[in-house]
Each structure stands twice: as structure tokens, then as C-alpha cells.
Amino acid sequence: MTVENGAVSARYRSLKDLTCEDLRTRIVDGRLAPGERLVERDLAEQLEVSRIVVREAIAHLVSEGLAVTLPRRGAQVAPLDVDDVSNLFDIRVALDALAARTAAKRRTDDDLAALDRALRAAGEATAAGDHDRAAQLNADFHDLLMDAAHNPQLAVLHRSISGQVRRVFRITQDVAPEQLHHEHEDLLAAVRAGDSRAAARAATHHVESARAGALERLRALRA
Structure with missing residues (x-):
């Protein structure tokens, strides 16, 4: 060539x-x-x-x-089918719990600083009622959590569904935004403390909570 x-x-x-x-x-x-x-x-x-x-x-x-x-x-x-979205959350539960558990062991000070910045900015956007920006920043928080795990193979799997995840975030961005923010705070606290079990539990709880909100919103949109 x-x-x-x-x-x-x-x-x-x-x-x-x-x-x-x-x-x-x-x-x-x-x-x-x-x-x-x-x-x-x-x-x-x-x-x-x-x-x-x-x-x-x-x-x-x-x-x-x-x-x-x-x-x-x-x-x-692609349509936003309730079953497909639920299946997507099945994958998210596995990936996010693994990322949180691993990040609690491997995160660096730079990782924590980046997560802090994203969480703070998301909190400000939520408080201001800027749901579009909050959705973007909350998705960024999950990307940064994957980065903090320092597992390239896990990051590849996460990227393969990140577009679908962000689309769901966009549609459900105003479903209990304060609760979502507090769940991110709990997750980050566990990662910061190096408590891998607590981090995995927090991630699982957060994703399951998000699943419930997303499916409720999708069903309401189709009612």
C-alpha cells in the first residue's frame, strides 16, 4: 500500500x-x-x-x-422491547458487580478523583433539574467504574453494550434521579473503602433498582 x-x-x-x-x-x-x-x-x-x-x-x-x-x-x-431491556439489565448486573468488586481492589487515586468529579457533576445536574446532562454524567460514572477495574477484557464487554445502556438511561433519566445519585454515592464509598463485597452488593442493588424503574417507564409509555 x-x-x-x-x-x-x-x-x-x-x-x-x-x-x-x-x-x-x-x-x-x-x-x-x-x-x-x-x-x-x-x-x-x-x-x-x-x-x-x-x-x-x-x-x-x-x-x-x-x-x-x-x-x-x-x-x-432497534425497538425498545421490555424483554430485551430486561435482558440487557441481566448483563449489566453481571458486568457492573464484577467491575465494582474489582475496582475496590485495583482503583487508584486518579480513578477515585475521576469518579468523584463525575458524581459531583451529576449531583449538580440532578439538583438543577437538567436530566439530559445528569443522564450523560451518570453513564460516564459507569464508564469510569469500568476503567477503575483495570480489566481490558471487561472494558471491551462493557463498551459492546454501552450504546444500548445510554439509550435506556436517556429514556428513564427522570425516574427517581435523587435515589440513583445516592446509590452511586454508596457504590463509590464501597469502592473507596476497598470493600469488594460491599461494592458488588451496591452495584447489584443499583442496577436492579434501575431495571425496575426502566421497565416501569417502558410499560407506561406503551400503555
Whole structure:
């Protein structure tokens, strides 16, 4: 491969990644609604990229569980099915409990400082009633908890569902926000204390509480 061809290839990958990130953000924040068709031609015009780039970006979103392809109907935003969301929380329980337990043993001072900053900012956003920002910061808190576990394989598994998790956070962001914040405080306190069992219990309780709120909200939206 020549240097020129390599540069073109890198630019193409970057364009595909940017397109994927743009579409992911639109799905997570609700601008692309559950069940909405993902029409390559229309998206290519909106994003000013080729249909090939859009097609590959959509394929990646399918692999993340944010989009689905249906026979004779093409691609669409993945629906938020109650059973699918509950299954997602099953995975979260396992991953978050493991992350919390491991982080309690391996966290560094820098990890704790980053978690403190995210938690403080989320608390301020919650107090101000800025649910959009609080949802983003609460998702960031969970990402930082994964980082504090210092387990690359666990981080890969977490990233594979992070888009789906953030989409659920967005929809349920105003469900008991103060309770969610206090649960994060308890979780961080256990991690800071180095108590791996308490950290795992706090993480499990938090995710199960979030599951109950999310499923209640989804059922209400469909009533």
C-alpha cells in the first residue's frame, strides 16, 4: 500500500467512524426513534457522505444492538422491547458487580478523583433539574467504574453494550434521579473503602433498582 492509498484508507475509516458516532448519538438521544427506518439515501444526503459509508455505519450499529435489519424492510432503529431491556439489565448486573468488586481492589487515586468529579457533576445536574446532562454524567460514572477495574477484557464487554445502556438511561433519566445519585454515592464509598463485597452488593442493588424503574417507564409509555 502506498502512503497516498494509506492516507485515503485512514480518511475513509475516520469518515465511517464519524458517521457511526453521529448515528449512534441520534439513536441514543432519541432523534432517531425506536422502529424508525434508516434509509441510506436520506442519511447519506443529511450527513454528506456516500451511501457505502452509511451502509457500513449501520452494519456496525446492528452489531451494537442499536439497529436491526428486517427482510424486505431494510434497516431500522432497534425497538425498545421490555424483554430485551430486561435482558440487557441481566448483563449489566453481571458486568457492573464484577467491575465494582474489582475496582475496590485495583482503583487508584486518579480513578477515585475521576469518579468523584463525575458524581459531583451529576449531583449538580440532578439538583438543577437538567436530566439530559445528569443522564450523560451518570453513564460516564459507569464508564469510569469500568476503567477503575483495570480489566481490558471487561472494558471491551462493557463498551459492546454501552450504546444500548445510554439509550435506556436517556429514556428513564427522570425516574427517581435523587435515589440513583445516592446509590452511586454508596457504590463509590464501597469502592473507596476497598470493600469488594460491599461494592458488588451496591452495584447489584443499583442496577436492579434501575431495571425496575426502566421497565416501569417502558410499560407506561406503551400503555
